[in-house]
Amino acid sequence: MDNHTLLSSFGKWISPINVKKLSEQIMKTGQDRYTKKFTTYTYIKLLLLSHLEEVESLHAMSDTLFDDDIQQELGLDSISVSQLSRKHRAVDSNLLATIFYQLVDQIRHSQPGRQVMPVKVIDSSTIPLNLTNHPWATFRKTKGGVKLHLRLVFMEDGASYPEYANITPANEHDRTQLEVLVDDKEATYVFDRGYMDYERFDRMTDDGYFFVSRLKKNSITRTIKSYDVEQDSTILSDEMVAVGGPTKRMDNLFRLIEVDDSKGNRLRLITNRFDLKASEISDMYRSRWTIELFFKWLKQHVKIKQFYGQSETAIINQIFSALIVYCLHVLIQLNTKSKKTILQISRFLKAKLWKDCRHWLRRISGIP
Known part of the structure; x- marks a missing residue:
């Protein structure tokens, strides 16, 4: 790690995101064509921060901008709930998915040669949604929901990371996803x-x-x-x-x-x-227990049970951003060779969020 960086801990944490490639993709899609301040990248940073801090609602998200450090990081001094709501509906989910897969690729290349034939665990988790607010997510007569189908790589040291995600209606049967989730002849799949x-x-x-x-x-x-x-x-x-x-x-x-x-x-x-x-x-x-622990972590430590928006795009964006949060933790864990758990890394990050990142990195690396 760079011991002379002046980045805040939050800045260091999100630094693996390839802003240049993201900007090129945003430019191609015209996502920010009529945007002046609340850009797509600003939205993504605010969404990641909201996961990290487990912000309850759009109103609470808007209120976080009362903090001077957040204002400086985002380049905004305020944002209305209506603006946030529109952004949730408008940002192309492929942008969040692309960030997720780029981070997965970084994780994969951060541990070359660690496994001859990796174990990849496949499972799904149903995320319930209120059918009144999410009529597009029909599951049963009185229930709504989506299903997160996930492929998790189990590493030799017991650590793991999500490698592939597919979000479908909740009534999609797991068996139909094997064709999508199984694509590597150099792995053993467990389900x-x-x-x-x-x-x-x-x-x-x-x-x-x-x-x-x-x-x-x-x-x-x-x-x-x-x-x-x-x-x-x-x-x-x-x-x-x-x-x-x-x-x-x-x-x-x-x-x-x-x-x-x-x-x-x-x-x-x-x-x-x-x-x-x-x-x-x-x-x-x-x-297999690793993927059950992963789903448990998602539901307990990021905002995946309560959603900031009601549209399908808003739900998918929030799920992919939650996966991005986990991958950013894994990258810090690998790059610092930290023995701390993902939960400890997250807690230390929140404690030193706007401080010089060297304090956070020393703590998770076990350096006095």
């Missing part, structure tokens, strides 16, 4: 039994994609070959099996591993990887 699909599992195997999942309780299997179970492990059985009955079955043979989880529940894990130990397959499936 729950909600993604179980005989035809798709066969197709993934034929196309050279690796996966670990849970087999549904009612799935019929026929043992082709049994493998020795590792001693002093939680593995109960390890077999090569044919899956399915007379009318519906998989063309390929798969590996079925039975194991007890930490609560004593028996899990039937299905995979097309025969080159690893059964305990390694079990450990891969256990990495």
